[in-house]
Amino acid sequence: MTESRAGASSGPSIHVVAGVITDARDRILLARRTEGRDLAGLWEFPGGKVDPGETPEQALVRELREELGIEARVGERVIVVPQQYPHKRLRLDVRRIAAWSGTVKGLDGQALAWVPPHRLASYAMPDADRPVVAALRDPSLYLITPEPEDDVSWLDGLRAACDAGIARVQLRAPMLSIVDPAHWSLLVERAVAIAREVDADVLVNGDLALAERHGIGLHLRAAQLAELTTRPDVPGRVIASCHTLDELVRAQACGCDAAVLGPVLPTASHPGQAGIGWDAFARLREQVALPIYAIGGLVARDVEVARAQGAQGVAAIRGLWPR
Numbered sequence: 073m074t075e076s077r078a079g080a081s082s083g084p085s086i087h088v089v090a091g092v093i094t095d096a097r098d099r100i101l102l103a104r105r106t107e108g109r110d111l112a113g114l115w116e117f118p119g120g121k122v123d124p125g126e127t128p129e130q131a132l133v134r135e136l137r138e139e140l141g142i143e144a145r146v147g148e149r150v151i152v153v154p155q156q157y158p159h160k161r162l163r164l165d166v167r168r169i170a171a172w173s174g175t176v177k178g179l180d181g182q183a184l185a186w187v188p189p190h191r192l193a194s195y196a197m198p199d200a201d202r203p204v205v206a207a208l209r210d211p212s213l214y215l216i217t218p219e220p221e222d223d224v225s226w227l228d229g230l231r232a233a234c235d236a237g238i239a240r241v242q243l244r245a246p247m248l249s250i251v252d253p254a255h256w257s258l259l260v261e262r263a264v265a266i267a268r269e270v271d272a273d274v275l276v277n278g279d280l281a282l283a284e285r286h287g288i289g290l291h292l293r294a295a296q297l298a299e300l301t302t303r304p305d306v307p308g309r310v311i312a313s314c315h316t317l318d319e320l321v322r323a324q325a326c327g328c329d330a331a332v333l334g335p336v337l338p339t340a341s342h343p344g345q346a347g348i349g350w351d352a353f354a355r356l357r358e359q360v361a362l363p364i365y366a367i368g369g370l371v372a373r374d375v376e377v378a379r380a381q382g383a384q385g386v387a388a389i390r391g392l393w394p395r
């Protein structure tokens with residue numbers, strides 16, 4: 073981490089709470105920040121700062137009453153995004169609105185828009201909102217396949233994972249892909265067919281040509297990311313493995329869709345190596361606007377903890393592979 077960037081991450085953090093309000097057609101309400109305020113003109117989830125003595129739930133109910141004229145019941149947490157802006161740090165605590173009544177009006181003169189989830193990304197929003205939009209739309213679990221021991225059990229494992237709800241997978245075989253690339257390509261083709269049956273998003277580790285050939289995304293190793301200045305031209309998503317702030321900044325500058333950051337906790341695959349821990353994860357997270365999966369010693373039930381630190385969710389090999 074460079075001195076200046078580490079230094080920027082200081083000072084108290086403002087607690088902001090915002091609501092995901094949906095209508096009967098599952099569209100989400102965005103409000104446009106009015107002129108004369110910080111981040112004016114950008115679209116946001118309605119809400120505001122938590123006042124001293126208020127719980128986040130009370131603050132959100134108050135803000136929605138004051139700004140929109142509705143009575144809201146606050147539901148489950150979506151994500152808490154720690155974010156560093158040039159002149160302030162905030163924690164954007166986003167909750168679903170379980171139910172609301174009244175007629176939505178822009179009582180502060182703000183423009184409003186009801187937006188289908190797949191169109192959220194086309195609205196210009198503050199940096200803290202990019203991970204929120206990803207948390208609302210994209211999978212919280214990112215399975216990385218283990219090295220295949222035999223084809224049948226590997227493909228069965230993938231099928232079982234997809235049946236259990238895995239919706240994003242990275243096909244990875246560090247040994248087979250080097251020792252027998254033709255065999256690996258055939259296995260990738262069969263894996264893609266299995267994943268497509270359940271509409272799961274598929275990426276291949278490190279191999280641009282394979283990504284192009286099979287019409288899938290590309291997972292960049294940290295060493296590959298270091299050589300890049302622009303987004304690789306692949307048919308699917310691009311996600312990068314990162315361990316440092318400089319790598320996260322590069323992943324964002326290259327137009328990656330997301331990053332994987334860790335190890336957060338110690339893992340069996342890196343014995344003797346301590347994890348960076350959740351505090352360091354959150355400190356790195358707040359310096360970029362990328363959605364970030366946490367990796368390292370994590371399993372599916374850690375998604376809630378991960379979301380509370382601003383993560384998109386959990387990436388894992390063993391932790392997500394069916395036994």
Ligand SMILES: Nc1nc2c([nH]c(=O)n2[C@H]2C[C@H](O)[C@@H](COP(=O)(O)OP(=O)(O)OP(=O)(O)O)O2)c(=O)[nH]1
Pocket residue numbers: 088089090109110111115116117118119120121162164198199200201
């Ligand atoms: N409500 C809301 N605020 C957001 C979102 N994303 C995001 O970065 N923010 C920031 C903008 C503001 O800095 C802060 C919300 O504060 P606010 O809306 O109560 O405050 P404000 O305009 O009076 O704030 P400020 O100019 O004094 O910073 O959180 C979002 O999706 N919803």
